[in-house]
Amino acid sequence: MMKSLFRFFVFLVTVSMLPSNADESPSEIKIYLSTTNPLTPLYLANYQTDSPYLIQLRDILQQDLNHDGLSSVMAHSEEKDAILRNENKNIAFHHLTWKAFGAAHVIVSKITNSILSISLFSVQTQSLKHLPPYKLSGNIAADRQVIHQASDLLHKLLYGKDGVASSRILYCVQMPGGSKSKPWVSEVWECDWDGANARQVTAEHSYCVTPVFLPSSTHNSNDRFIYVSYKMGQPKIYVASLNEGLGKRLVHLRGNQLLPAISPKKDKIAFICDASGRTDLFVQHLHPQSGKAETPQQLFSYPRSTQASPTFSPDGSKIAFVSDKDGSARIYLIPSEPSAKRAIPQLLTKKNTENSCPAWSPDGKKLAYSAKTKGVRQIWIYDFVTGEEKQLTDGPGHKENPAWAPDSFHLVFNSTGSEQAELYVVNLNQPETIKITRGPGKKDYPAWGKR
Amino acid sequence: MNHFTLKILLPGFIVALAFSSCQKKQGTVWDDNKTASQLNHGGSSLWGADGEDSSLAGPVAEDFIPLQEEDLKAQLADGAIPQPFETPGEDGSSLPNAAQFHAPSGELAAIFHNLYFNTDDHILRGQEQLSMISAAAAYLKAHPKTFVFVAGHCDQRGPQAYNLALGSRRANYIRTLLVERGVDPNQLHTISYGKEQPLDPRNISEAWSKNRRAEFKIFNKS
Numbered sequence: 001m002m003k004s005l006f007r008f009f010v011f012l013v014t015v016s017m018l019p020s021n022a023d024e025s026p027s028e029i030k031i032y033l034s035t036t037n038p039l040t041p042l043y044l045a046n047y048q049t050d051s052p053y054l055i056q057l058r059d060i061l062q063q064d065l066n067h068d069g070l071s072s073v074m075a076h077s078e079e080k081d082a083i084l085r086n087e088n089k090n091i092a093f094h095h096l097t098w099k100a101f102g103a104a105h106v107i108v109s110k111i112t113n114s115i116l117s118i119s120l121f122s123v124q125t126q127s128l129k130h131l132p133p134y135k136l137s138g139n140i141a142a143d144r145q146v147i148h149q150a151s152d153l154l155h156k157l158l159y160g161k162d163g164v165a166s167s168r169i170l171y172c173v174q175m176p177g178g179s180k181s182k183p184w185v186s187e188v189w190e191c192d193w194d195g196a197n198a199r200q201v202t203a204e205h206s207y208c209v210t211p212v213f214l215p216s217s218t219h220n221s222n223d224r225f226i227y228v229s230y231k232m233g234q235p236k237i238y239v240a241s242l243n244e245g246l247g248k249r250l251v252h253l254r255g256n257q258l259l260p261a262i263s264p265k266k267d268k269i270a271f272i273c274d275a276s277g278r279t280d281l282f283v284q285h286l287h288p289q290s291g292k293a294e295t296p297q298q299l300f301s302y303p304r305s306t307q308a309s310p311t312f313s314p315d316g317s318k319i320a321f322v323s324d325k326d327g328s329a330r331i332y333l334i335p336s337e338p339s340a341k342r343a344i345p346q347l348l349t350k351k352n353t354e355n356s357c358p359a360w361s362p363d364g365k366k367l368a369y370s371a372k373t374k375g376v377r378q379i380w381i382y383d384f385v386t387g388e389e390k391q392l393t394d395g396p397g398h399k400e401n402p403a404w405a406p407d408s409f410h411l412v413f414n415s416t417g418s419e420q421a422e423l424y425v426v427n428l429n430q431p432e433t434i435k436i437t438r439g440p441g442k443k444d445y446p447a448w449g450k451r
Numbered sequence: 452m453n454h455f456t457l458k459i460l461l462p463g464f465i466v467a468l469a470f471s472s473c474q475k476k477q478g479t480v481w482d483d484n485k486t487a488s489q490l491n492h493g494g495s496s497l498w499g500a501d502g503e504d505s506s507l508a509g510p511v512a513e514d515f516i517p518l519q520e521e522d523l524k525a526q527l528a529d530g531a532i533p534q535p536f537e538t539p540g541e542d543g544s545s546l547p548n549a550a551q552f553h554a555p556s557g558e559l560a561a562i563f564h565n566l567y568f569n570t571d572d573h574i575l576r577g578q579e580q581l582s583m584i585s586a587a588a589a590y591l592k593a594h595p596k597t598f599v600f601v602a603g604h605c606d607q608r609g610p611q612a613y614n615l616a617l618g619s620r621r622a623n624y625i626r627t628l629l630v631e632r633g634v635d636p637n638q639l640h641t642i643s644y645g646k647e648q649p650l651d652p653r654n655i656s657e658a659w660s661k662n663r664r665a666e667f668k669i670f671n672k673s
Contacts, residue, residue, distance in 0.1 A: 064558065149653060182550075184647065186647070231540060233548040234540075235642070235643065252514070253514055254533075256642060259612055274534060276533055277532040277627065279616045296514070297516040303522050304619045315479065322613055322616075329610075342518050354609075354610065356612055356613040400612070
């Protein structure tokens, strides 16, 4: 009975959120709630402004907070805004007033002479904090970043964790190539976590796929990435900076090199390669600082089988990858250090068939992957702590290529269809998915990195 | 090659390999690009040193360290003919980029037509398709300056990333069949497009069957 009531509640929450934003949660994608942590209610005060620009900035802040996985922004009311306009702070921020409204925190932002100031009142502790002032430029792309930074600082103050509002997503956009010799081209693009500020990074007029961020050795931004390009004909692995987008060859091997993954310490790259004539898993040691490469090594090969999609554990000692060596494609674990004899891989995913595209979470506790579920590819989560596999998404429409945000809590994935593919963001605590891409072209192979 | 010769030559080869490997490590990859001229495309084999079917292996491994597993040495049975060292289109290559290989036309169109696979399969079914392989092999043996790209494709239903790998497996299987019939492995290159380039974008069984294919692109070296 309780289970049924809970499911009904989840359904109500899901449905009630659908119409709120045209870009959110297309009805075909639903999320199974694997956790039910309650969201913290925040009240975000309205500016007193008619400026569409300032209202847009406020909406960006609201969206950041509403989708951080831990907060729920309360509905606006003139009554609450009027209280906050009171110049007597003891009245504006009286804890009993806000407790009665059901708010755990109150956020007030003001913009004076292009300076954004934000105050955070915590009802329980009755403390009022002021964030450092932010200078706005009037350029929406730049000011979006300012709002995202403020949002992440608020997240840190509220929950003691880094937010992902300032992060960025790499992905590919496939478009018609306009010629018979190049019927399709695919380039690497970059956007903010919410899909805004989308811009093309590579301009190879070729076919680029599967970009992944190069880990930053200083915990700063991810400003380089590796990817596969067909610009030489055969797919090869390249490295490029986000500023220039000019690919430099990273792996020098014959044949096809596909599906690269790089260890978090930047000391190994794993990829799929057919240099031997089989479709094998390879690993290559790299110098973490210079990228100087050692001789590649065949890490896993098996007669009459296909290997695909390696992903490193956070400490770099293990690789999860896809193999069909035992029949249907499933995900296996193997040590990442090669030896003359291949290691015996450990079967990880057992619930479903046609498992693909595993992605190891940065905290090491989870593996996201796609699996065929009642005929549809859905995103699943393997929990390394419990050994359980849980379905995250539901509904029609294939979903593939999940990639974790740096917080190990948000995921981006792409839908796949013969004519349309878009990116969606979801977190593990909210039933809402956000469609973050729009416009022409098929968008796929997302990767999530720091800015 | 007898045992004595192997004992004398193998250590020397390994030392030479180590030096050539060091040559490739000049510079930094994060900052500088390596050129193909830095690569040493030699002709010895680590697998060949074990004396396993080296005559069938075609180009041999020295640009990577292979696993030493018995079950990986049955090359032809498993579609495992190492790729040519030469990457078409790379600096120093005598062959152009795959984009300049052309779709077979005229008499070649009748020989090098598309081959089709079952779902999630890399094996050719049906005598007709195997006969085509034999005809293609005969042509390539008679025309050693003709070079071929075998492109492996998948239908739209499989997972995107996995299909990139499956396309490679299909292309390599076709390549192996041709080598098995006497074609020089250096005439044959492979490329995988996964499901990225369907011939027929419709979401019906007929279209899927057309898209699970191997295609040939030809280049004649004058």
